[in-house]
Amino acid sequence: MLMTRPVRRGGSSHFRPRLVYLRAPMADEHEHEIQHMIDPSVPDLSPLETLRHSAAHVMAAAIKKLWPDARLAFGPHTDDGFYYDIDMPHRLVPEDFERIEAAMQAEVDGKHPFVREEVTRPAAIELFTRLGEGLKVEAIAAIPGDATLTLYRSGDFVDLCRGPHVANTAQIRSFKIMSIAGAYWRGDETRPQLQRVYGTAFADRKELKEHLRLIEEAKARDHRKLGKELGLFHFDPIAPASPFFTGRGAVVYNSLQAYVRQLYRKHGYEEIITPQIFDMDLFKTSGHYEHYKDNMFACTIDEREFGVKPMNCPGHCILFRQTRRSYRELPLRIADFGRLHRYERSGVTGGLTRVRSFAQDDAHIFCLPEQVGAEITSVTNTILECYRTFGFDQPEIEVSTRPASYLGELATWDRAESALMAALDAAGLPYKINKGDGAFYGPKIDFKVRDALRRSWQLGTVQLDFQLPERFGLEFVASDDSRGRPVMIHRAMLGSLERFFGVYLEHVAGRFPTWLAPVQVAVLPITDAHHAWTHEVAAALNAAGLRVETDLRSEKLGLKIREATLLRVPYMLVLGDKEVEARGVAPRSRDGKTGPLEPLAEFVARLAIEAQIPSGSADPTPQQLAPQLAPQLTPLA
């Protein structure tokens, strides 16, 4: 039951209702909303976020009990839990987690209500100074204005906090300390580092268990692990953060490119090839030298400074202006799989997700200002089609608008931003606006997909650019013979192919659809007597353009099946007396299903269709689509 009491607000004299929680049972779904409605200064958190933020308080209280000299910083909720930044002499190790959890449980068992309290700034400073919470005092100093501050008490723990919170610590029943990491006070790397303790909490034990299972599953299908197990790619210290793709990996990589090329053909792009290394003058013109030089590989030859391209756009501008362009040529859509090199700082790289040598499915569209809307619509549709093919759900779309420091005319920005949103509106696509998050050269749309484990990845991007056409003096001849400046649209669907490779590998847990599988069919003779038919079958598959491997070793069938299964080969053909006699095959899928004996030609014809690169001219067949959630494979013994 909710009760209200009058509370003085700020300096004004009016009274407003305020909440006090007296109720123990958890999870009134609407508590937080009520809290938020009554006081808009209370952040609008979801019930789960509220629970997690409350759990952060409980954890902080527990840590303060165990290590009274701990100084608290901030303790917010995150996408899948919460953390608290703490400054203390004791260096936490995983062995401490159990003690912390036990102390947290004591807080929970104490059934302490969360009590909100309003204080003046001086009172808050006085309180936290007395408690020795220097970081809190600093945080108070950083809060602008002289608004009333709020405290939340639970038991004998008190924290500066805007809330909201659950009613009572007893509601925090399912929690776990996850990990410990370093973090800076307010992200400032010149300040001493704090210890960030990560935890998670859920409304009930079942959800917590499921969350922990998903974490285990994510570990099992980590693309770095799968890449090694499946022999797809390799890293060596001799080329830090730069993948070596093996023969198998390159099949996947090239097939991804082949698919994107299908889309290009369908949607009116032409693919070009541009240089790798340019005179640094190019990047001085584009602005990369000024803004991005520290991330570029450079060298000086013959007293001339060169830079390895970190992006394709400047080179594309050169190609655009190498001839006089008529408005009739626009929109000009040029695509480039050019290899890019960026000197990513040593601490930021990892697996395929952030590498120093990579390629994008990159394209630039040069168009008339009035063509922007139609182009955005077309690009967006192509991106959505692309993600469908890979079995991703509808992506989350975010529009980033003009940042504080920007280049170009205000009116142009306004026009561009409304063009982006109008295109999305027209397509009936929901999106979120990230105000002020655009690049300084133009607004953008980002596309984020969720993979099979519900993790979010930013893949595609569509960016308007008014700067490069200006800087490179690009122009076209208009119908009245005047000169106009084209608008440049940067766009990528998969983003970095390397990164997409990693994301997708995890999404399908190594079970590539047939058209992407490095090996599509494994032919497994039972004994030497079946080798002749094996060679015939393999030759027929090979002739149909399928990727086939034979296993002629004198190993037992079980082993051959096991190994092909672990390599996630989509189909296995076990050949024994029956198959030889019938001149047929009985395909076994990697899921363990065995089909009936059928004539070889039938299987070849069927598989050839399934293995086709999705054409982009029709919806992919179910077989071409990726499996949504791969069944769990028996782990290696």
Next chain:
RNA sequence: GCCGUUGUAGCUCAGUCGGUAGAGCAGCUGAUUCGUAAUCAGCAGGUCCCCGGUUCGAAUCCGGGCAACGGCUCCA
């Protein structure tokens, strides 16, 4: 770049107090010819990440580098 952790055979890992480097899998050789997720035996395989120091002696201790991993920051 910053903080922390780690680095031993192709892979996954063990290695006590500083005293000649270990296993399983993979590989090679041989045997086995087998019907839907691991046949048996033998052999071979090492710059203990790199450089330097301490020590009679270093995988082990110390210093410096490199790389990977977990985070932070960054990702015009």
